[in-house]
Amino acid sequence: MERRSIVVAGGGPTGLAVALGLAQRGAEVTVLDRAPEPSNAPRALAYLHPVLPGFAALGVLDDIKADAAISDGMNFFDHESGESFHLTLDAIENDFPFPFVPLLGQHRVSAILLRHLAEYDNAEVLFGHEVVGIQPEDDNVTLTVNTAEGEKVIVADWLVGADGATSAVRKLMNLSFDGITWPEKFVSTNIRADLHAAGLQMTNWRIDPVYGAVIARYSSDDSLWRFTFKEDAELPDEGLEERIHAHFETAIPGNLPYEIIQFAPYRMHQRATSSFRFGRVLLAGDAAHVTNPIGGLGLTGGFLDAFVLSEALAAVVHGEVEDAVLDRYSDERRRVYLEYVSPTASMTKGILFDDHPAEVKQQIIGHLRHLRDDTEFRRQDLLSMQAMVTPSLLG
Numbered sequence: 001m002e003r004r005s006i007v008v009a010g011g012g013p014t015g016l017a018v019a020l021g022l023a024q025r026g027a028e029v030t031v032l033d034r035a036p037e038p039s040n041a042p043r044a045l046a047y048l049h050p051v052l053p054g055f056a057a058l059g060v061l062d063d064i065k066a067d068a069a070i071s072d073g074m075n076f077f078d079h080e081s082g083e084s085f086h087l088t089l090d091a092i093e094n095d096f097p098f099p100f101v102p103l104l105g106q107h108r109v110s111a112i113l114l115r116h117l118a119e120y121d122n123a124e125v126l127f128g129h130e131v132v133g134i135q136p137e138d139d140n141v142t143l144t145v146n147t148a149e150g151e152k153v154i155v156a157d158w159l160v161g162a163d164g165a166t167s168a169v170r171k172l173m174n175l176s177f178d179g180i181t182w183p184e185k186f187v188s189t190n191i192r193a194d195l196h197a198a199g200l201q202m203t204n205w206r207i208d209p210v211y212g213a214v215i216a217r218y219s220s221d222d223s224l225w226r227f228t229f230k231e232d233a234e235l236p237d238e239g240l241e242e243r244i245h246a247h248f249e250t251a252i253p254g255n256l257p258y259e260i261i262q263f264a265p266y267r268m269h270q271r272a273t274s275s276f277r278f279g280r281v282l283l284a285g286d287a288a289h290v291t292n293p294i295g296g297l298g299l300t301g302g303f304l305d306a307f308v309l310s311e312a313l314a315a316v317v318h319g320e321v322e323d324a325v326l327d328r329y330s331d332e333r334r335r336v337y338l339e340y341v342s343p344t345a346s347m348t349k350g351i352l353f354d355d356h357p358a359e360v361k362q363q364i365i366g367h368l369r370h371l372r373d374d375t376e377f378r379r380q381d382l383l384s385m386q387a388m389v390t391p392s393l394l395g
């Protein structure tokens with residue numbers, strides 16, 4: 001049996017950000033991840049501006065900027081008319097220190113977090129460690145962990161479940177994950193192509209019931225692009241590559257040549273568990289709440305959990321605050337998910353992919369024109385995104 005102070009189950013980007021925030025505050029933290037090595041699946045790539053002060057506080061923003069494509073905003077465009085709505089963040093340059101959107105595959109962000117974590121003797125990251133059992137008590141949590149060398153038992157003072165949408169921690173605690181699963185799935189592809197030649201910006205949200213897509217760079221290499229579109233969730237994974245080529249015949253802008261590097265299908269959900277705290281077990285990131293990824297709110301939300309949770313939990317461990325602060329973490333982050341993240345992401349998905357009646361389409365286009373052409377209106381809209389940030393709970 002091993003004793004640990006804080007165990008984070010899940011070494012994805014949320015878990016690593018929690019761990020780095022804890023390590024930097026002098027807390028002893030161990031990350032356990034079931035995978036033999038970090039995943040490079042084609043998932044998050046865009047981190048919205050409200051998350052950037054947290055990256056800066058963790059000391060990772062410069063490294064992320066160095067590897068990322070740096071977009072000056074988001075570009076909606078209407079496939080039918082060709083009209084584009086380039087919504088630049090210069091509108092908030094006098095309000096906000098980081099008016100840009102870094103575009104970088106989440107595995108590269110994880111690699112940066114891991115590199116920074118390696119500088120701390122009080123942090124350990126163990127891959128090939130799968131949490132398979134949990135026994136929560138009043139003053140500790142006993143974990144059963146499968147490793148290549150056999151089963152380990154770890155007793156931790158605190159457990160953070162950051163083990164993703166299919167969270168074992170959530171399931172082992174018998175917690176519900178309430179919400180909906182969408183009838184479509186997303187097909188996420190990484191491709192090599194020269195899409196700037198077709199007039200695309202770095203990040204593009206294409207509006208169309210058939211050709212709706214998110215098309216964005218995912219690193220500083222301008223030939224690497226993420227192209228995500230939707231298909232019926234009932235279609236089998238078998239034959240997916242052929243279906244991607246068939247779709248790209250008409251969907252790639254300018255009919256430019258492309259090479260598929262990687263692809264994966266994803267089901268989409270809007271779901272959250274009833275609380276993000278159960279005694280000494282805390283949940284963060286996709287383990288606590290999932291959203292369809294249109295609009296880049298999934299991992300953005302996970303990072304915003306991580307920033308505020310690591311500060312609060314470190315203060316609890318150091319005896320500086322009562323553990324009631326962790327109830328406030330749960331209440332606030334769950335409220336932000338329900339009131340802001342989930343409705344906003346669902347609305348953005350609808351804008352891109354729904355077959356709108358003409359009147360609704362005109363309203364959407366009118367709103368996007370207003371955002372594009374009226375800097376003050378865009379400024380207010382961009383500033384309103386601060387609603388997803390939970391300020392320090394220690395004040």
Ligand SMILES: Cc1cc2nc3c(=O)[nH]c(=O)nc-3n(C[C@H](O)[C@H](O)[C@H](O)COP(=O)(O)OP(=O)(O)OC[C@H]3O[C@@H](n4cnc5c(N)ncnc54)[C@H](O)[C@@H]3O)c2cc1C
Nearest residue numbers: 010012014034044045046131163164285286293298299300
């Ligand atoms: C196509 C697509 C595009 C997306 N784009 C964006 C975007 O642009 N911006 C954005 O903000 N979000 C985006 N998202 C959402 C984003 O990918 C997720 O929100 C993010 O991966 C959540 O990170 P996480 O660390 O919470 O969970 P995960 O990344 O799922 O990591 C969980 C980790 O836990 C480990 N684990 C699982 N079970 C166990 C266990 N029993 N024991 C130990 N370890 C375990 C796993 O191996 C994994 O490493 C996108 C998602 C998809 C599918």
